[in-house]
Amino acid sequence: MTKKIKINEKGYDLSHLDVFYHTFIQNETKTSNQKTYRCLIEFSHHCFTKSPNIHKGETLNDYDTMLHYKTEKETRIFDYDRYELSKKLPEILKNMDKQKCFFTSADDKFLTISIQRLDGTFIDYEIYFSLKRSKKCDVHIFINSAYAKDVNYKHKERKQIRRKPISFFVLLKNTLENKKIKRPK
Structure with missing residues (x-):
């Protein structure tokens, strides 16, 4: 990721979105030993950019x-x-193992957490990610996108989908073992 970008004549530091490694430790249970997963975490520019809202008829020319x-x-x-x-x-991603993860309709995974904005209000922050085995470590986690959930957005054709959570450690284990990750029903 570029360290700094210039937007509207102002510089914005992107070093917080540099690729980094993080180790997740799954505690020992009665049926399994402690497991350690070394992960590479990488970010897309979709974490700080958006596309025009086609549902509102927007195009790039509107910006x-x-x-x-x-x-x-x-x-x-x-x-x-x-x-x-x-x-x-x-910081959120270093604690992914403590969050509930879900599947999207496109088989990406996501998590939603409540975070406090600078003005003190709380919002739901959605983080969409994909996983794959890596030669550099155990699992490569790619953050496809991240943004505040739009509480006003309702697509006419989309029904509210009830989703069951899946453990982050199940996602890591199955990715590392090259097993298909079954979507919870």
Whole structure:
């Protein structure tokens, strides 16, 4: 990740989104020994950018070009709120094993936590991630996106889906052992 970017003539530090390693320890139980998982955690630029809201009819042209963040594959909009929230990501991810994880409809995984904003209010922060085995460590965790849940967003065709949680350690173990992760029913 680039250390600093310039948006609208102001510099923004992205060093908090640098790739890092973290070890998760699963405590010993009556049926299994303690397990250690060394993970590489990497972030997408979707943690601090957004796409135009197509449900509201938005396009990139609706945003000042000074807010455009370009990569080789796409152009997105720098989002001040996502950027501020992204500063909390490294600490949140170091504690992923203490959170409930869920599946999305596209088989990515996600977790939602309640966090306090700078103004003192609380919001639900959704973090979407994928996992794969790694040659550099045990599991590579890629943060696909992270943003505050929009309580006003309701897609006409989408029904509210009841999801059951899945243990983060089940996700790690099955990824490391190359086993299919069964979606909880």
